[in-house]
Amino acid sequence: MNTLLQETESxxxxxxxxxxxxxxxVKYDYVKVYEDSHGSGTLENADHYSFTTNNEDLWxxxxxxxxxxxxxxxxxxxxxxxxxxxxxVGGNAAAVAEDVSLSDNGFNIFxxxxxxxxxxxxxxxxxxxxxTLVNNVxxxxxxxxxKTVKHSQLWFLNEDDARxxxxxxxxxxxxxxxxxxxxxxxxxxxxxxxxxxxxxxxFTLNKPERLIQKAxxxxxxxxxxxxxxWMVPYTEPSLGTMARLETQLAKDSSFNLTxxxxxxxxxxxxxxxxxxxxxxxxxxxPQKIFVALQNLNxxxxxxxxxxxFDNMNIEFCNVEINSVxxxxxxxxxxxxxxxVMELYDRFLQASGYKxxxxxxxxxxxxxxxxxxxxxxxxxxxxxxxxxxxxxxxKFRAVPAHDYLVWVIIYNQRDATLNxxxxxxxxxx
Numbered sequence: 001m002n003t004l005l006q007e008t009e010s011x012x013x014x015x016x017x018x019x020x021x022x023x024x025x026v027k028y029d030y031v032k033v034y035e036d037s038h039g040s041g042t043l044e045n046a047d048h049y050s051f052t053t054n055n056e057d058l059w060x061x062x063x064x065x066x067x068x069x070x071x072x073x074x075x076x077x078x079x080x081x082x083x084x085x086x087x088x089v090g091g092n093a094a095a096v097a098e099d100v101s102l103s104d105n106g107f108n109i110f111x112x113x114x115x116x117x118x119x120x121x122x123x124x125x126x127x128x129x130x131x132t133l134v135n136n137v138x139x140x141x142x143x144x145x146x147k148t149v150k151h152s153q154l155w156f157l158n159e160d161d162a163r164x165x166x167x168x169x170x171x172x173x174x175x176x177x178x179x180x181x182x183x184x185x186x187x188x189x190x191x192x193x194x195x196x197x198x199x200x201x202x203f204t205l206n207k208p209e210r211l212i213q214k215a216x217x218x219x220x221x222x223x224x225x226x227x228x229x230w231m232v233p234y235t236e237p238s239l240g241t242m243a244r245l246e247t248q249l250a251k252d253s254s255f256n257l258t259x260x261x262x263x264x265x266x267x268x269x270x271x272x273x274x275x276x277x278x279x280x281x282x283x284x285x286p287q288k289i290f291v292a293l294q295n296l297n298x299x300x301x302x303x304x305x306x307x308x309f310d311n312m313n314i315e316f317c318n319v320e321i322n323s324v325x326x327x328x329x330x331x332x333x334x335x336x337x338x339x340v341m342e343l344y345d346r347f348l349q350a351s352g353y354k355x356x357x358x359x360x361x362x363x364x365x366x367x368x369x370x371x372x373x374x375x376x377x378x379x380x381x382x383x384x385x386x387x388x389x390x391x392x393x394k395f396r397a398v399p400a401h402d403y404l405v406w407v408i409i410y411n412q413r414d415a416t417l418n419x420x421x422x423x424x425x426x427x428x
Contacts, residue, residue, distance in 0.1 A: 027236035031058065032229050044072075044224050047205040051230040056196050058234040063191040066179045069228040071109060073102060073172035073212070076220045083171045099215035101164040102223070104307040106154035106176045107132035107183060109206055109225065115184045116200040122415060123186045127264045127406070129206060132182060133307055134290050134408050135262070137366055138347075141354035152177045157357075158308070158365045160213075173226075186413075189259035193235060201230065210299055210306040220302050248419065255417045260287060265407040267391075268296065275393040277405060281386040284411035288350065289326075291317050291369040291391060296402040311335040311367040312403060313396050319371050320390040324380055326373045334396070335363055346370045 034040050036050040043049065053060060075081055081098045088094040108129030115123045125131050136155065140146055149155045154176060156163040167174060180201070181188040205225060212221045237245060263282070269275045292309040299306050313335045319326050333340045344362050348355055350370040357366055381387065391407055 024238050024241040025235050026238050029234060030231045031055070031060075031234050033232055035228060042226055043228055044226050046225070048202070049204075049225070049228060050200065050202045051228075052200040053198055053232060056198060059193045059195050059237065060199065061191075061193050061233040061235060062199055063181055063187045064179075065187070065230060065232040066177050067228055068231055069109075069176055069178065070226045071102070071174045071176065072224050072226050073100070073167065073174070074222055074224075076222055078222070081172060081218070081221070083168045097168060098218045099164070100218050100221060101160075101167040101213050102154060102174065102211055103129075103213045103305045104154065104156055104158070104163060105129055105133050105136070106152075106174075106178055107136075108211060108307060109176075109223070110183075110203045111206040111210075112202075112204045113183050114202045115180075115186055116198075116202075117194075118197050119200070123184050123261055123413075125183060125262070125264065127266060128183060128203075129210065129307060130266075130292075130406050131262055131264045131408060134292065134368060134406075136182060137357060137368070138351045138355060140356060141351055143356055146356060153182070158361060160305075185261050186259050190257055199232075209302050212302040213305045214302050216303055251419065253419050255419075257415045257417050259413055260410050261413045263409045263411070265409070267405040267407070268402065269393075269405060271399045271402065273395045273398055275395075275405075277391040277393075277407070279389045279391065279407060279409075281388055282409075282411070283386055284413065285381060285387055286321065286389065286409045286411045287372075287374045288410040289319055289371045289373055289389075290350075290406075290408040291319075291371070291393075292367065292406045292408075294404045294406060296404055299404065308365050309367055309406075310403070311340075311363065312399055315394045315396050317369045317371075317394075318392050319373065320392065321373060321376075321387050322380055322384060323388075324376065326371050326376075335367065338363065340367070343367075343369065346372075 031053070033051045033053055035043060035046075036052055038046065073081070081100050082095045083097055085097050086092075086095040110128040111126075113125045113128050114121055137157075140149070140155070146155065146157070150162070151166060154163065154166075154174065156166075181191075184201075205223070208220070208222050211223045214221065261284070263284075265279050267277050269277060293312050293314065294306075294308075295304070295310050295312075298304045298308065298310075314333065316330050316332050318330065331342050331346070333343050340363060341359075344359055347357070347362060347368055347370050349372070362368075389409070391405065393405070
């Protein structure tokens, strides 16, 4: 084989490049947004939360905003659990620390989340815990990143002992910082400033059986949010940047906003070896589809984690869009004999082969089917405006227990940002 050589120069002959310095921002700070109904008071007895920005003259950057919240875990009578071993002292008997914690994933504290711009709903996430679990398992692509969010987002993955120890050391009062761009893909992908528009977010508290993970002998618990602030960055542009922005705002122009949103579907099919699930029609064309299975008792009992999935030794899974199958070749699996390497490879594809989930953790804790439906023939959507999506499952044996099928669909969304009278308006 002939080897081709190409001449090059040592980097010592390169002149230093001109350094760049951003002078367009003269101030960057945060505005505190309190809950609409409770203000700065306690949220202890609330299960629905709403936050609205009020100052429309500020240049707000919601893509970098976060929730600062405090969660309190108590037993069902409202009393403290025993968090640490106690020796007998005087008339008080010895006590052993109770085995109780929150399930993984701090975002699971919410069941539903909605984002509004000027009272127009731009994104709605049902089953926030499942949506963020799948999304973040794929997007957290390094151990260094995981270390920084373990405590602030209660994101320990399947390190049960470490999570339990942390909650125990906090005596059941956990402080968290949850970035909105990890909940709403709108905030993740529309990463510019807004002025002249009102932003509102709403959340509902998740159920205790989906939040708490405890031993059988420990009494059931309850969870309350005692404090929650929406911290939204605001900026002040430099004089030169302000002049350019004011000129742009005066033109009464419009811009397209695009982002990839996600929808979560929850199904409880009958226990059969062959299962066919028809999802409700949508006007949005899917790009990626993720499917995961979960024993029903993970969402109905505090004795199990709701943030883990079960493989149930499923043989294969595919989807149909307008009667076209994806993938067209069956990926047959056997989780018992570990013949799931192709399935694991498809999962890794979704993360650009950067996922921190190793093969065995994928097989036992996060067996997620990733089906890419973004590549297809043009005629797939020619005869219908509403994609009809069907999920097909085949089990090697009839499932022994009732179970849930979670389907997470990523689809393209768009809106128009209008500039009118030096204000911004979003039109869906």
